Amino acid sequence: MKLRVGIYERLSDEDRDKKDDVSESIKNQRHLLIEEINKRPDFVLVDEYCDEDLSGAGTYRPEFERLIKDCENGKIDVVLCKSQSRFSRDMEIIEKYLHNKFIEWNVRFISLADNADTANNGNKKSRQINGLVNEWYLEDVSNNIRSAFKAKMKQGEFISPFASFGYEISEYDNNKLVVDELASEIVKDIFKLYLTGLGFTAIAKYLNNKKIPSPSLYKYQKGIKLNIVSNKPREDIKWSSNAIKSILTNELYLGHLVQGKRTTVSYKNHKIINKDKSKWIKIKNTHEAIIDEDTFNKVQISIKERTKPTKITGSVHVFSGKVFCLECKSYLRKKNSSKHEYLVCSKNRDGYSDCINKSSIRYDILEAIILDAINKKIKTFYDEDILKQEENKNNISISNNQIKLLEKQKLELINKITKNKNYLKNLYQDKVDKIISNDQFKILISEYNQNENLYNSQIKVIDKKISYYKKNNHKSSYKYREFKVLNKIIIDEFIDKIYVGKIGDKARNIYIKWNF
């Protein structure tokens, strides 16, 4: 009876070094193995297994798995390989199969290049030594790759094959990041939205409602390979609050590269672990920034503020350092009851009566008053007309129609100028021909000049309007016009001090000292 042979081939890093065409290597391995089978009349080829795992550390080798299964199920009598290292570079796997399982399953292992044959008991030692050498080789390669990557990171080179949302890898230098114009606008919007008071989840919802593609969907639409494998249809990959958070905290957008945040346990264990922050490799100004430092810092402060628990006594409230007593100018301190939080003049403790401003003010009521005041203040900055136009801005088609109309008007004016110029020519001719007098010519020429100035200034106005519409076409409609929630940053930006007076005959006197 003939022995049923399964041949196993694997692409290796060495092959890649030698030739550009890796499939050549598989062909060669295959050729060598089939030739061997033909040489031995007792062998018959039953199946072929071929993996593309370059490392040999067993990261992902579906064909290897299939081979092992077939061995276990008694479908194969002989496993034939070019070398033991093609089968595996891992000592443990060599031990497990060649010296244990294969014996148990009655499977013989033969590798040609290093003369290994499990039928030959005497060469177990050399097989083990081979395994050991292979393993050292693997560890070496792994360390070399690691140190090469580290050196690149330290030089500020971008080593990941995947650029973060907002950037793309330069087509001229795959270690450089360049701004992806479209995506970078979305990144900018996310930062702006956060500063208007929206949280991670609200921003994600907002973008999803606007049908703005999520980073993975965007990459997919651009035909870029993805770093995550997902079973979901691409269209179902939506913005998540985590995605928003990681964008808002990523220093990459400041133009700095922060790499080496994660690593694998070892060349054998591919589990990803997070590195300590002190070990991260950060190089400043390696690429164009998308977000300015000021905006980025404001967002970081705001994230800290907002994630702080608010209900705990003694925690910083959004008004801290800002609210004072109108009567005695002392600061207002926080006072909590079971239901609400209050602010009260700090000179007005139980048992003391230094200040006439005795009643406390409910925190949420003060918050509503201040929010309203800020929004009113913002409104006064906007010309009513612009406000109305902004309402329309939501509808891009309106803008587009306006642009078309304006461009038509502009064209009419340009025609008028051309006509005017012809008129000027005729004027000269008339003057030369002595049809008109010098005085008449002077009057007419000043009329001509006036007309041209008028047309030109009208064109200027139209150009301004056109650029306004064009700009706002690209801009989102969520430019901050009204705040929904207060935070420390908004307060700091707008308000110097808030004074709360005592309760009088009418409403409580609250005076805001603005920052401008």
Ligand SMILES: [Zn+2]
């Ligand atoms: Zn007071």
